[in-house]
Amino acid sequence: MKDLLTKINNTATQKFGAQYAEARAQKLYKTSLTLKEERVEAAKQGIENGVAIRVLINGAWGFASVGSLDSAILDEAVSDACRMAKLASERLKTPIKIANVKVVDDHVLSKPKKNPTDIIMEDKIKTALAINKASLSFDKKIKSCSVDYFDLTGSSFFVNSEGTSVEQDKLYVWARMTASASTEGVFTFSREEIGSTAGYELFDEQSPEAIGEKVAKRAIEQLNAKSPRGGKFPVVLGPNVVGVFVHEAFGHLAEADLALSGGVLATNLGKKIGSNLVTFYDDGTIDGAFGAFKYDDEGVPSQKTLLIKDGVVTGLMHNRETAQKFNAQPTGNARAEDFRVEPIIRMRCTYMAPRDQTIEELIEDVKSGYYFKSFRGGQANLDGTFQVGIQEGYEIEKGEIGAPVRNASISGNTLETLHEVDAVGKDFLLDPGRCGKGQTAFISDGGPHIRISKVVVGGSA
Amino acid sequence: MAVLEKNIMISLAENAVKAALNKGAQEAEAYVYEGQASNIGIELGQISKTNRIIDRGLGIRVAANKAIGFAYTNIVDDPVSVESAVTSALSAARASKPDPDWNGLPQKKPYSLTQKTFDKKIVALSSEELVNIASTMLDAAGQVDKRVFPIEGGVGSAYLSNAIANSNGITGFDKGTVIECSVATLAKEGNTVTPVCFEFNAARNYVLDPAWVGKQAARMAVSALKTKSVETKSGKVILTQFALQDLLAYTLINAIRADSVQRDQSPFKGKIGEQVASENLTICDDGLFVGGLRTGMFDGEGVPHQKTTVIEKGILRNFLYDNYSAKKDGKESTGNASRAGYLSTPSIDTTNFHILPGNKTSDEMLKEVDDGLIVYYLQGAHSSNPVSGEFSVVATPAWKIKNGEITHCSRGVMLAGNIFELIKNISVVGGNERQMGQLVSPWLQVENVRVIGQ
Numbered sequence: 027m028k029d030l031l032t033k034i035n036n037t038a039t040q041k042f043g044a045q046y047a048e049a050r051a052q053k054l055y056k057t058s059l060t061l062k063e064e065r066v067e068a069a070k071q072g073i074e075n076g077v078a079i080r081v082l083i084n085g086a087w088g089f090a091s092v093g094s095l096d097s098a099i100l101d102e103a104v105s106d107a108c109r110m111a112k113l114a115s116e117r118l119k120t121p122i123k124i125a126n127v128k129v130v131d132d133h134v135l136s137k138p139k140k141n142p143t144d145i146i147m148e149d150k151i152k153t154a155l156a157i158n159k160a161s162l163s164f165d166k167k168i169k170s171c172s173v174d175y176f177d178l179t180g181s182s183f184f185v186n187s188e189g190t191s192v193e194q195d196k197l198y199v200w201a202r203m204t205a206s207a208s209t210e211g212v213f214t215f216s217r218e219e220i221g222s223t224a225g226y227e228l229f230d231e232q233s234p235e236a237i238g239e240k241v242a243k244r245a246i247e248q249l250n251a252k253s254p255r256g257g258k259f260p261v262v263l264g265p266n267v268v269g270v271f272v273h274e275a276f277g278h279l280a281e282a283d284l285a286l287s288g289g290v291l292a293t294n295l296g297k298k299i300g301s302n303l304v305t306f307y308d309d310g311t312i313d314g315a316f317g318a319f320k321y322d323d324e325g326v327p328s329q330k331t332l333l334i335k336d337g338v339v340t341g342l343m344h345n346r347e348t349a350q351k352f353n354a355q356p357t358g359n360a361r362a363e364d365f366r367v368e369p370i371i372r373m374r375c376t377y378m379a380p381r382d383q384t385i386e387e388l389i390e391d392v393k394s395g396y397y398f399k400s401f402r403g404g405q406a407n408l409d410g411t412f413q414v415g416i417q418e419g420y421e422i423e424k425g426e427i428g429a430p431v432r433n434a435s436i437s438g439n440t441l442e443t444l445h446e447v448d449a450v451g452k453d454f455l456l457d458p459g460r461c462g463k464g465q466t467a468f469i470s471d472g473g474p475h476i477r478i479s480k481v482v483v484g485g486s487a
Numbered sequence: 488m489a490v491l492e493k494n495i496m497i498s499l500a501e502n503a504v505k506a507a508l509n510k511g512a513q514e515a516e517a518y519v520y521e522g523q524a525s526n527i528g529i530e531l532g533q534i535s536k537t538n539r540i541i542d543r544g545l546g547i548r549v550a551a552n553k554a555i556g557f558a559y560t561n562i563v564d565d566p567v568s569v570e571s572a573v574t575s576a577l578s579a580a581r582a583s584k585p586d587p588d589w590n591g592l593p594q595k596k597p598y599s600l601t602q603k604t605f606d607k608k609i610v611a612l613s614s615e616e617l618v619n620i621a622s623t624m625l626d627a628a629g630q631v632d633k634r635v636f637p638i639e640g641g642v643g644s645a646y647l648s649n650a651i652a653n654s655n656g657i658t659g660f661d662k663g664t665v666i667e668c669s670v671a672t673l674a675k676e677g678n679t680v681t682p683v684c685f686e687f688n689a690a691r692n693y694v695l696d697p698a699w700v701g702k703q704a705a706r707m708a709v710s711a712l713k714t715k716s717v718e719t720k721s722g723k724v725i726l727t728q729f730a731l732q733d734l735l736a737y738t739l740i741n742a743i744r745a746d747s748v749q750r751d752q753s754p755f756k757g758k759i760g761e762q763v764a765s766e767n768l769t770i771c772d773d774g775l776f777v778g779g780l781r782t783g784m785f786d787g788e789g790v791p792h793q794k795t796t797v798i799e800k801g802i803l804r805n806f807l808y809d810n811y812s813a814k815k816d817g818k819e820s821t822g823n824a825s826r827a828g829y830l831s832t833p834s835i836d837t838t839n840f841h842i843l844p845g846n847k848t849s850d851e852m853l854k855e856v857d858d859g860l861i862v863y864y865l866q867g868a869h870s871s872n873p874v875s876g877e878f879s880v881v882a883t884p885a886w887k888i889k890n891g892e893i894t895h896c897s898r899g900v901m902l903a904g905n906i907f908e909l910i911k912n913i914s915v916v917g918g919n920e921r922q923m924g925q926l927v928s929p930w931l932q933v934e935n936v937r938v939i940g941q
Contacts, residue, residue, distance in 0.1 A: 086536065089539070406866075
């Protein structure tokens with residue numbers, strides 16, 4: 027495979043005059059299942075093979091991908107990529123350059139305790155069924171529940187014209203559980219996700235029954251929940267909400283491509299944008315975490331990147347192109363969903379660092395506010411406007427957690443809100459997730475419990 | 488790479504079905520997909536990247552003793568990998584559990600011809616022409632105002648085809664084209680950065696107005712520079728297609744899917760024939776809509792596309808069915824089985840979700856609002872409750888309307904409510920219809936929307 031990819035790169039550089047070329051080949055095996063109310067909708071297996079070619083010619087990128095390893099087809103693809111890049115380069119004002127990186131030659135093996143390819147389909151169905159059963163039998167008011175199971179294995183080869191060559195095993199195990207409940211015209215919905223790059227042993231750490239009950243319990247509890255009052259309130263956020271808040275409200279702004287695109291962080295490097303308690307990392311080196319990997323899709327080693335320290339912006343997430351623009355080092359954040367698409371800057375495991383307070387201390391000082399424990403979706407804009415939907419939340423009255431509230435959301439501007447972080451817990455939790463930015467990336471996010479002294483809470487009451 | 492011809496696509500599908508039956512499947516269905524796309528990308532105000540993506544593959548679904556297995560491969564020119572996908576689908580089915588509700592694959596029915604879904608001019612379009620379109624769009628955006636930055640966007644053309652065959656004798660082939668151009672801009676002045684403003688054109692035929700797209704995106708960004716807060720209250724809101732597309736996709740559309748109804752996940756259960764929305768609202772799902780972005784001869788199971796009335800003058804008329812859910816209710820599929828290419832089994836989705844237009848122009852609608860908001864872009868719609876329809880989203884941004892004029896922009900305005908209440912409060916349906924993904928809709932004016940200001 028290395029020879030084939032090297033040949034493609036040589037064609038690009040020698041025949042078409044590319045200043046840089048990279049080729050990425052993948053063989054991916056996927057298994058997935060959907061269960062609804064203990065019924066297996068379909069058991070699915072798939073194989074994908076393909077090659078991605080990326081070239082830099084006269085300062086413009088050309089990219090081509092094909093689902094084939096046939097050398098005539100690959101020749102045509104490299105020719106397409108080079109021809110189109112040359113065309114685009116004719117209108118360039120600022121030619122693209124890429125930062126220098128060390129040449130790497132490595133072979134990364136995954137070492138699962140339980141390899142999903144060794145688990146037979148019947149057993150995967152059995153696990154999913156156990157989750158589904160636990161949800162459905164939790165309460166009669168549970169009307170529907172589903173389990174989506176997915177695993178991916180295979181290998182990815184990366185070779186570039188500078189001599190870097192990386193072969194990496196790929197391994198992901200993931201499941202999403204949902205439950206809906208209804209009574210007297212009230213409808214509720216609850217969702218959980220689990221995921222790992224370690225192996226199928228994920229299901230030994232959390233029993234299928236416990237996962238199934240957790241998702242059902244929330245749907246039932248929400249039946250008696252009321253809508254929150256809209257307005258500004260102090261809120262305590264659990265790690266699951268903190269994770270998505272860090273990811274959405276800050277993380278995307280710290281992706282160097284979005285910062286360059288006019289995002290509010292570009293002009294705030296080195297400046298204090300949050301309280302002293304705010305320290306964020308994006309870390310690709312956490313063993314087994316859903317967002318972790320050894321090398322990114324430009325062949326750059328993954329690392330632990332400090333983004334904010336004690337409220338001061340210290341760095342951004344880079345690929346080779348943005349690192350060159352910022353005169354920074356690439357951070358190993360260039361990721362492509364698969365061979366069909368080009369690598370772009372993506373997060374890995376993004377989290378807030380814990381401090382020293384207990385959860386009780388965070389809550390007891392709140393006279394009237396909310397405790398938001400679990401999120402449902404979140405989104406941010408380049409101007410720093412963020413929104414995070416809440417699937418599990420409670421009132422806090424006089425320092426005590428009270429009645430559940432449903433369908434709340436928080437929103438505000440990141441640059442204002444981070445200053446309002448006035449207490450940070452000592453606990454810590456990381457959750458798996460999937461992030462959409464045109465492509466899907468598997469990520470993790472999390473942190474400790476935190477308190478925000480005021481934020482806009484949206485509710486329908 | 489030359490595209491796969493009709494006869495090759497169909498025989499790939501038919502041969503896979505035959506192979507599955509030979510190997511012991513009781514029923515089989517094969518779906519073959521091909522997409523060839525060229526894109527010119529804009530980043531940081533310049534054309535700096537291009538891509539050419541060719542994707543093809545075959546997905547096979549089999550039934551063995553009422554248990555369903557599915558497998559796919561993206562290597563269709565090698566009979567061995569197609570054969571191994573067939574084997575894999577069967578082994579998945581045999582490992583799976585029987586589904587007592589499985590009632591067979593669909594039967595063959597005649598297809599209607601579609602209009603304006605394929606344009607050979609798009610297929611023949613050169614990369615030079617795509618670059619020219621991108622340039623026109625960029626230049627137009629840049630000329631509006633110095634404070635505007637076109638941050639990203641692009642121009643893309645694609646040829647898409649699919650073929651289907653099943654063991655009940657269904658065979659079908661359809662091909663189409665799409666062309667689109669889009670640009671996202673923001674405006675900067677001092678320390679103020681506006682939210683991202685977006686505009687696009689997308690069509691099945693070669694009709695684009697890149698200069699309009701560029702100008703419009705830039706004008707929106709400029710108008711978002713000057714902001715003032717709005718008060719927290721309930722009031723009139725005009726929802727444009729951008730806002731509707733986001734909001735409906737995560738709420739109302741779930742409620743009209745037959746599988747949601749059957750699984751007690753829809754407040755519309757048992758309400759066929761009842762008034763569920765304002766009399767102003769009529770919605771059809773129309774898989775044959777002329778030039779529709781989701782128009783095609785047949786759905787992901789080879790069932791003919793059709794036009795289905797979902798809500799008629801506020802009265803709930805029909806749900807959207809695939810073959811499985813239809814059989815469960817003793818009905819016929821409405822042709823709403825949707826596929827994500829060859830990678831997955833079909834699931835229920837809308838084709839073109841058509842909200843029928845009224846007759847007011849955009850200007851007339853604005854003029855008649857004494858006090859309200861107009862909302863283009865929403866953030867957080869995907870965090871809506873997909874079952875209850877409750878939403879709590881941010882307008883990025885909203886524009887205030889006072890005495891029939893847009894007066895200023897406001898940031899961070901939240902809209903909260905319930906989609907099933909919202910559709911009862913639609914007071915004006917515009918005549919300014921526009922296609923956006925699965926949605927074909929005019930603007931809608933809604934009364935009594937909860938607005939939470941900063």
